Amino acid sequence: MKLQSFTVLLAITAANATKINPLHIKRQATASSSVSTATSATVATSSVSSSSGTSAISSSTTGISTGITTAAASATWGTSYPPLSQISSGMPSEVTQAVTTTYTAGASPTYYSGADPLPTPFVFNAADWPAQDKLPDTSSSEVQEWMEELDGWDIPDLSPTVDGTCVSDPANVANASARGWWTCGGYTRDTDITVCPGKPMTWGTSHCTVLFFQPTYPSSATKLLHFLNEQNIKATFFDVGSRCIENPNVLIDEYMSGHEIAVHTWSHPHLTTLTTEQIVAELGWTRKAIKTILGVTPTTMRPPYGDIDDRVRAISLAMGMVPIIWTRTPSGVSFDTFDWEIPGGVVTSEASFSQFEGILGNASTLEDGFIVLEHDLYEQTVDMAIGYTLPAALNHNPPFTLEPIGQCNGIPYTNMYVESNLNTSFPIANGTSDGGIDTDGDGTGDAKSKNSTSSASTSSNGGSTQHTSLSIFAMPLLATLAALVVAL
Numbered sequence: 001m002k003l004q005s006f007t008v009l010l011a012i013t014a015a016n017a018t019k020i021n022p023l024h025i026k027r028q029a030t031a032s033s034s035v036s037t038a039t040s041a042t043v044a045t046s047s048v049s050s051s052s053g054t055s056a057i058s059s060s061t062t063g064i065s066t067g068i069t070t071a072a073a074s075a076t077w078g079t080s081y082p083p084l085s086q087i088s089s090g091m092p093s094e095v096t097q098a099v100t101t102t103y104t105a106g107a108s109p110t111y112y113s114g115a116d117p118l119p120t121p122f123v124f125n126a127a128d129w130p131a132q133d134k135l136p137d138t139s140s141s142e143v144q145e146w147m148e149e150l151d152g153w154d155i156p157d158l159s160p161t162v163d164g165t166c167v168s169d170p171a172n173v174a175n176a177s178a179r180g181w182w183t184c185g186g187y188t189r190d191t192d193i194t195v196c197p198g199k200p201m202t203w204g205t206s207h208c209t210v211l212f213f214q215p216t217y218p219s220s221a222t223k224l225l226h227f228l229n230e231q232n233i234k235a236t237f238f239d240v241g242s243r244c245i246e247n248p249n250v251l252i253d254e255y256m257s258g259h260e261i262a263v264h265t266w267s268h269p270h271l272t273t274l275t276t277e278q279i280v281a282e283l284g285w286t287r288k289a290i291k292t293i294l295g296v297t298p299t300t301m302r303p304p305y306g307d308i309d310d311r312v313r314a315i316s317l318a319m320g321m322v323p324i325i326w327t328r329t330p331s332g333v334s335f336d337t338f339d340w341e342i343p344g345g346v347v348t349s350e351a352s353f354s355q356f357e358g359i360l361g362n363a364s365t366l367e368d369g370f371i372v373l374e375h376d377l378y379e380q381t382v383d384m385a386i387g388y389t390l391p392a393a394l395n396h397n398p399p400f401t402l403e404p405i406g407q408c409n410g411i412p413y414t415n416m417y418v419e420s421n422l423n424t425s426f427p428i429a430n431g432t433s434d435g436g437i438d439t440d441g442d443g444t445g446d447a448k449s450k451n452s453t454s455s456a457s458t459s460s461n462g463g464s465t466q467h468t469s470l471s472i473f474a475m476p477l478l479a480t481l482a483a484l485v486v487a488l
């Protein structure tokens with residue numbers, strides 16, 4: 001299966017080669033004359049066009065630049081946003097909008113081969129699922145069955161952290177390096193995806209979808225989708241299971257529009273605080289929700305708040321999901337926009353955007369591409385994305401390339417889902433012996449796949465182990481936030 005690439009480069013035209021101040025970009029008014037889209041000459045997007053039915057996705061394979069006429073001319077809902085200073089906790093709500101396209105059962109994504117058709121339309125029956133935003137019951141037959149996926153794996157015997165934050169937990173902070181705890185020190189393992197290896201100036205674009213049901217559903221998530229689809233930008237969506245089942249059309253729209261779908265837990269907890277059964281339940285129910293709605297089972301996941309350690313890693317890999325976090329530079333700059341702190345008034349939109357400009361500055365110096373934490377959780381976070389952060393990256397000189405995270409890691413769409421995965425060593429090699437993948441970073445493999453038989457195989461997804469100590473606390477913004485209990 002040849003990787004289909006949907007790289008979209010938005011470049012400054014020769015006539016307007018100076019860097020555009022992103023603060024002053026107004027797509028409807030001026031951006032169309034100063035920004036052009038150039039679809040990379042190597043890409044073929046026609047199949048996406050036919051599958052999604054959205055007119056915004058062009059079928060150009062020529063590499064000839066075209067203006068963003070769709071967005072500029074029609075001034076569609078997906079392209080309007082307030083001035084930066086008005087993106088704040090008290091901003092008025094917009095009317096809700098439908099998904100970009102609705103799809104019927106039996107429709108198949110055509111942008112990758114081997115995809116099963118969409119199942120029978122999902123009917124939400126509360127009795128079939130754990131409660132929204134609550135830790136699922138671990139005594140259910142489902143969770144007991146999923147626990148068997150851990151058989152044969154050496155899950156590190158680490159006690160749960162106190163509350164997933166550093167301030168409450170000096171003992172585990174002291175052991176953060178040994179337990180590979182990302183939250184306190186940014187410790188990663190080679191099995192984590194944290195960058196786009198060897199792809200400088202490439203943004204592995206993603207959004208955490210924590211859909212609000214009422215009263216704002218589905219405005220923020222669908223507004224972002226309208227924008228991305230109109231601009232032919234593909235992203236990775238990390239979806240929260242208990243919200244997916246109540247808003248299945250948004251998940252379907254994300255998937256059918258050519259975005260990558262990954263697991264983001266059932267109730268968005270700090271995973272390191274949970275028991276092993278609870279972690280299995282959080283991942284398992286979300287995987288089941290996505291499978292039930294889309295017919296596919298993701299092979300990747302993101303831990304909420306980036307809160308992962310070697311126990312969470314091993315459980316996730318044993319269940320067939322590779323963790324994806326966001327980039328942290330060797331000097332400890334975490335690529336978190338703090339957009340999720342704007343609605344609560346903790347962070348101003350100006351501070352969040354300034355943080356993002358620092359991220360782009362840092363990203364420009366990296367030899368790898370990068371991943372940023374952003375959300376479609378609230379209107380504020382979506383307005384930041386469509387009005388400011390995404391245009392800033394697209395208008396940057398030189399411009400950034402935006403790709404979904406799997407794609408920028410060389411993982412084709414097929415392998416993002418169990419049903420169409422063609423790679424026998426992703427997420428982990430079958431029959432790995434000799435200890436298998438080194439999830440605890442001690443130099444020897446310890447996470448085994450089931451029924452170990454054949455030769456050893458270790459896997460690296462390009463994430464680098466970053467023993468950055470606690471230098472993250474040097475960041476002024478984080479220092480003020482460190483003591484706050486996150487309330488997403």
Ligand SMILES: *[C@@H]1O[C@H](CO)[C@@H](O)[C@H](O)[C@H]1NC(C)=O
Binds near residue numbers: 156158175310
């Ligand atoms: C520290 O981490 C190591 C490696 O995971 C683990 O074996 C050990 O039990 C931990 N120590 C404490 C006190 O938690």
Ligand SMILES: *[C@@H]1O[C@H](CO)[C@@H](O)[C@H](O)[C@H]1NC(C)=O
Binds near residue numbers: 333358359475
């Ligand atoms: C990297 O990020 C830090 C923290 O936001 C910022 O102070 C610094 O200026 C950035 N570096 C560049 C080259 O933009």
Ligand SMILES: *[C@@H]1O[C@H](CO)[C@@H](O)[C@H](O)[C@H]1NC(C)=O
Binds near residue numbers: 421430
């Ligand atoms: C791993 O082995 C099992 C049992 O043989 C098989 O069903 C499964 O498809 C294999 N997985 C991969 C990724 O090859």
Ligand SMILES: *[C@@H]1O[C@H](CO)[C@@H](O)[C@H](O)[C@H]1NC(C)=O
Binds near residue numbers: 424425426459460
């Ligand atoms: C399969 O996955 C492994 C682990 O991510 C990767 O190293 C390898 O390049 C992949 N192979 C193919 C053919 O994509």
Ligand SMILES: *[C@@H]1O[C@H](CO)[C@@H](O)[C@H](O)[C@H]1NC(C)=O
Binds near residue numbers: 450451
């Ligand atoms: C793994 O081994 C167990 C016990 O021998 C067996 O019951 C099971 O079918 C095997 N699984 C696979 C995928 O081969």
